[in-house]
Amino acid sequence: MPLIKLTQKGAEAIAQSWTFMSLENMDETPPEGLGVTMPLAHYLDDSVQPIGTNSVGVRLAPDDDASLLEPHLESLQLIEITFPKYVDGRGFSQAQLLRRRYGYTGEIRAVGQVLRDEIDKMVRCGFDAFELSDDVNAPADVVIKEASRYANVYQPAANGATPIFGLRHARSRARSTAQ
Amino acid sequence: MYRYDEFDQGFVRDRVAQFRDQVSRRLSGELDEAHFKPLRLQNGVYLQLHAYMLRVAIPYGQLSSVQLRTLADIADKYDKGYGHFTTRQNIQYNWIALKDIPDVLEQLATVEMHAIQTSGNCIRNVTSDQFAGAAADEIEDPRPWCEILRQWSMVHPEFAALPRKFKIAVTAAEHDRAAVRVHDIGLHMKKNAAGEIGFEVIVGGGLGRTPYIGVTIKDWVSQAELLDYLEAIMRVYNLHGRRDNKYKARIKILVNELTPEEFTRQVEAEYAAQRDHEKIALPQDEIDRIAAYFAPPAFETLPETSAAFEEAKAKDEAFAIWAEMNLQPHKVPGYTSVTISLKPLGIAPGDATSDQMRVMADIAKAYSFDDIRVTHIQNLVLAHVKLDDLYNVFLALDDAGLGAANVDHGSDLICCPGLDYCNLANARSIPVAMDIQNMLAPRDKELGKLHINISGCINACGHHHVGHIGILGVDKKGEEFYQITFGGRADEKATIGDIAGPGLKQEDVTPALARVVDRYMALRKSPDDAFIDVLEREGHDPFKEALYAAD
Numbered sequence: 001m002p003l004i005k006l007t008q009k010g011a012e013a014i015a016q017s018w019t020f021m022s023l024e025n026m027d028e029t030p031p032e033g034l035g036v037t038m039p040l041a042h043y044l045d046d047s048v049q050p051i052g053t054n055s056v057g058v059r060l061a062p063d064d065d066a067s068l069l070e071p072h073l074e075s076l077q078l079i080e081i082t083f084p085k086y087v088d089g090r091g092f093s094q095a096q097l098l099r100r101r102y103g104y105t106g107e108i109r110a111v112g113q114v115l116r117d118e119i120d121k122m123v124r125c126g127f128d129a130f131e132l133s134d135d136v137n138a139p140a141d142v143v144i145k146e147a148s149r150y151a152n153v154y155q156p157a158a159n160g161a162t163p164i165f166g167l168r169h170a171r172s173r174a175r176s177t178a179q
Numbered sequence: 180m181y182r183y184d185e186f187d188q189g190f191v192r193d194r195v196a197q198f199r200d201q202v203s204r205r206l207s208g209e210l211d212e213a214h215f216k217p218l219r220l221q222n223g224v225y226l227q228l229h230a231y232m233l234r235v236a237i238p239y240g241q242l243s244s245v246q247l248r249t250l251a252d253i254a255d256k257y258d259k260g261y262g263h264f265t266t267r268q269n270i271q272y273n274w275i276a277l278k279d280i281p282d283v284l285e286q287l288a289t290v291e292m293h294a295i296q297t298s299g300n301c302i303r304n305v306t307s308d309q310f311a312g313a314a315a316d317e318i319e320d321p322r323p324w325c326e327i328l329r330q331w332s333m334v335h336p337e338f339a340a341l342p343r344k345f346k347i348a349v350t351a352a353e354h355d356r357a358a359v360r361v362h363d364i365g366l367h368m369k370k371n372a373a374g375e376i377g378f379e380v381i382v383g384g385g386l387g388r389t390p391y392i393g394v395t396i397k398d399w400v401s402q403a404e405l406l407d408y409l410e411a412i413m414r415v416y417n418l419h420g421r422r423d424n425k426y427k428a429r430i431k432i433l434v435n436e437l438t439p440e441e442f443t444r445q446v447e448a449e450y451a452a453q454r455d456h457e458k459i460a461l462p463q464d465e466i467d468r469i470a471a472y473f474a475p476p477a478f479e480t481l482p483e484t485s486a487a488f489e490e491a492k493a494k495d496e497a498f499a500i501w502a503e504m505n506l507q508p509h510k511v512p513g514y515t516s517v518t519i520s521l522k523p524l525g526i527a528p529g530d531a532t533s534d535q536m537r538v539m540a541d542i543a544k545a546y547s548f549d550d551i552r553v554t555h556i557q558n559l560v561l562a563h564v565k566l567d568d569l570y571n572v573f574l575a576l577d578d579a580g581l582g583a584a585n586v587d588h589g590s591d592l593i594c595c596p597g598l599d600y601c602n603l604a605n606a607r608s609i610p611v612a613m614d615i616q617n618m619l620a621p622r623d624k625e626l627g628k629l630h631i632n633i634s635g636c637i638n639a640c641g642h643h644h645v646g647h648i649g650i651l652g653v654d655k656k657g658e659e660f661y662q663i664t665f666g667g668r669a670d671e672k673a674t675i676g677d678i679a680g681p682g683l684k685q686e687d688v689t690p691a692l693a694r695v696v697d698r699y700m701a702l703r704k705s706p707d708d709a710f711i712d713v714l715e716r717e718g719h720d721p722f723k724e725a726l727y728a729a730d
Contacts, residue, residue: 062422067452087217087300089340093417096337100457117201117218124336150193152186154330156459157337164186164330165465 002139005107006128011143014129018078020059030054037080040064043072059111062090066097073104081127083112092125099126099158119146126158180241180550181326181472183291190333191288194295198222199281206278221301221339223294224280228602233272233280234297235287239307239325239349240268240553240560244540247551249290251536253283262536264521264529266593266642267346268306268553269297273600295333300341302332302413306348308356309554312473313516313562315508319376321351321368323470324405327461331406338413342420343428345413346385353671358555360384360393360673361645363430364412369399377401382412382442383434386639390675391431396443402466406459411450415442476548476563481513485566498573500624501584509563517547517561517569518554519576520583520591524616527609528594529557538579546572556593558586589619589629589696593642597635597652598659604635606652606659607685614689619696626696629710630668645669647711648692649676661688663726665719668711679723691726698725 005014018035021028023042030036035055043058057078060066069079079098081091091110098104109129110122116134136142156163162170183191201218204210210218212226219225223234235250242250250270254262257279258272265271275283287293297304305328312320328347332338338345350357351368359365365381377399384393400408412430421427421436434442492499507516519539522528531539539559543551546568547561554560564572576582585591592615595601597608612633619626632646636653643649649664660682667676683691696710698721703713714722 086214087340088422089300089338090418090422092337092340093414101452101454115214117214118340120197121334121336121339149197150334151189153336154190154333155335156457164190165461167186168184168468169462169464 002132002136003109004130004132004140004143006123006143006147011140011147013140018055018057018080020080035078037078040068044068060091060094062088062094064094066094067102069098069104070102073098073102073106076104077106078109079104079106080109080111083110083114083118086113086115086118092121095122095125095127096158116142116146119143120149123147124153124155124157124159124161180243181238181322181469187291187330188288191291191293191295194222194293194334195281195284195288198284202277202281217299217340220299221296222280222284223297224277225298226602227273227600228598229600230274231277231280232600233275233283233294234265235270235272235292235294236297236304237269237292237553238329239305239311239322240309240555241322242551242553243290244544244549244551246290246292247536247540247543249286249292251533251540253286254533254536257283260534261530261532263527263596264531264553264557264559266555266557266595266640267297267304268309268555269304270553271596273596298344300343300345301339302335302341302345302347305329305332306346306357306362306555308350308352309518309552309558309560310356310507310516310562311351311552312475313507313509313514314352314356315510316354317352317510318370319351319368320470320473321349321366322473323466324366324368324378324402325349326469326472327406327466328409331409331459335413338417341413341417342422343425343430345416345430355669355671355673356554358642358645358669358673360671361386361390361642361669362393364409365393366405371399371401375401378405380408380412382446383431383439384673385429385431386642386644387429388426388637388639389429389432390639390644391435392673392675393431394434394439396439396446403460406461407453407457408446408450410459411446411453415445415449419445475511476550478511478514478563479565481511481565481567483512485513485569488566488569491570495570497577497582497584498570501573501577501582502569504584504588504623505586506569507560511563513566514563515566515569517564517572518586519559519561519581520585521558521581522585522591522616523580523583524590524620525613527596527599528592528612528616531559535579535581538575539581542572542575556587556591558591585620585623587628587630588623589626589631590616590623592616592631592633593646594633595635595640597633597641601635601640603638604652605637605654606635606661608633608635608641608650608652611650611652611661611685611688615692618689618693622696626699627706627709629696631692632667642669643667644675645673646676647714648695650688653682655682659685661685663688663691665722666711666714677719679719679726681727683726687729690729694725694728695722698722 037057059080361384367379380397381393552560594612598604634641634643645667664676
């Protein structure tokens with residue numbers, strides 16, 4: 001599964017440097033050098049300490065309450081948002097909340113059924129990394145292409161693009177200032 | 180009406196390019212049907228019994244003559260020379276090839292149209308009062324807000340994969356012609372105590388297999404707050420609506436499982452949690468810019484009455500009857516709104532041929548300030564016609580087979596495509612509708628207003644729950660039966676009809692309804708005593724008795 005991350009210049013394939021520890025395999029020692037993501041409930045449970053010195057991230061399930069992460073966002077480098085089915089859009093709201101409402105600046109990675117045709121919306125909701133389930137040639141190029149499907153969009157969203165109504169009136173304000 | 184600027188134009192072009200790429204990946208086999216399905220649905224493409232179907236958006240039912248003519252051209256070039264107007268004020272083409280659809284969408288884009296989100300689990304075409312901007316009883320033209328909602332909902336990134344479809348309707352008149360209480364969200368424009376116009380927010384109405392009348396969750400939301408309040412509703416629904424069972428996935432189920440009070444509390448909490456930087460806070464500049472497109476056309480100053488109109492009625496009885504049935508009071512003296520019935524005998528309700536579309540386009544251009552509306556009753560409206568011109572309009576319509584005089588009467592029924600086209604249907608609905616129309620048409624004038632709605636399955640596309648008489652096709656062990664409901668209505672007194680009793684065989688439906696309307700005639704006190712009023716006053720029993728009174 002290609003793992004693609006958005007960059008300043010566009011997008012690039014990156015190596016997998018995280019591993020998911022589910023509740024069942026939490027007792028195991030994670031491979032050295034890999035960061036560990038874990039379920040939200042586990043992450044929030046103070047009695048549970050990860051083993052070793054691995055970096056820690058969170059993997060959200062669709063019915064997790066993303067707002068519970070607000071106090072922890074500064075210490076998190078990675079939040080994975082799961083799409084068990086590509087038609088389940090709860091992850092879009094989770095990403096919007098984390099990125100837009102709470103100002104999270106680390107990586108938000110889409111995992112699960114992550115299809116190229118959803119990328120334009122995911123980028124706008126604040127995702128910046130994609131574990132693509134599509135087997136595509138040149139996945140970084142595909143991500144760049146999908147992320148730039150629409151030159152302009154109607155709604156403000158987490159990626160901060162100025163919506164069309166803002167562009168319209170920025171233009172008319174610029175005109176009236178020039179006069 | 181609204182016109183695209185370069186941003187709107189660029190947006191629909193980008194959409195066409197995206198879908199063209201998706202279709203080509205489907206045709207090459209790179210995308211399988213399962214993965215293609217949600218993509219095609221959000222571009223209005225269904226896979227029906229016999230072919231692909233394309234549903235083109237007609238935002239809040241508003242069309243210009245150029246647009247209607249383009250719809251006619253598409254019907255000729257890519258379909259069988261006709262189109263079907265729907266209860267969401269859209270148009271459907273039933274015989275269209277997948278490979279052609281990107282070209283059709285590109286042609287639509289040239290006249291500022293699209294098929295975006297006419298299907299799928301997303302916010303669908305926003306609907307409204309077909310007489311918006313013309314009706315004597317509205318407090319303000321609701322169309323600017325419909326257009327604002329159209330733009331806000333277009334490929335909204337967060338609400339693109341909702342639990343289920345989502346329908347919004349807006350009305351600004353006390354008499355609700357937009358059925359706002361049977362929508363996922365209904366917005367009723369009204370004034371607060373200070374006289375400012377805002378929105379009553381009604382949530383959780385809907386038909387389908389579990390019909391509900393919507394509940395008011397907020398008496399009044401200001402124009403400045405509307406979009407952010409809607410975002411709060413949508414987010415609560417997106418996160419908490421059921422996804423385990425598609426028949427329980429509409430917002431009406433969430434509202435009722437949580438209770439309306441708890442749902443409202445969650446929406447209020449989400450709204451309160453929005454931070455300043457998250458607010459859409461649509462600039463007043465933009466509201467004004469959009470509203471300016473809906474400025475009234477250059478109406479002439481005319482007397483209330485027209486001698487030419489009165490004369491024509493006196494000499495042509497067919498015209499007089501049509502004028503009695505098909506006109507709606509207009510806010511400007513000397514004008515009226517004309518409903519063109521797409522329910523003549525022998526035609527599937529809501530169908531129009533390409534030639535008829537061109538005739539209506541020409542008439543609208545000549546006589547109605549180029550303004551055409553599609554109604555959720557599946558008719559078309561010429562919004563602004565001078566009384567002086569009515570006879571010419573009628574003659575031209577009648578010449579094209581569009582002179583049926585039956586608006587809001589029994590033969591002006593709503594009907595879904597049914598088993599003749601739809602792969603969800605359990606029963607045919609069009610032949611049943613035609614048979615009932617044949618029985619009722621000669622009696623329409625005598626019987627007065629009567630809404631009959633027919634659905635070919637429990638998904639209720641024909642809105643049977645809110646017909647004064649509703650008819651639902653069901654399949655029982657391979658045989659088609661028709662269940663009758665009484666007392667539904669979709670207006671400001673919205674009510675779900677009650678099932679009268681056991682289903683009827685197809686051949687028994689029309690005779691049974693004939694007995695029902697006979698019973699109504701026997702019970703009414705005057706010609707103004709309408710069917711629904713008698714039903715509500717006398718109760719359903721006399722009508723049930725008539726329904727099942729066959730020897």
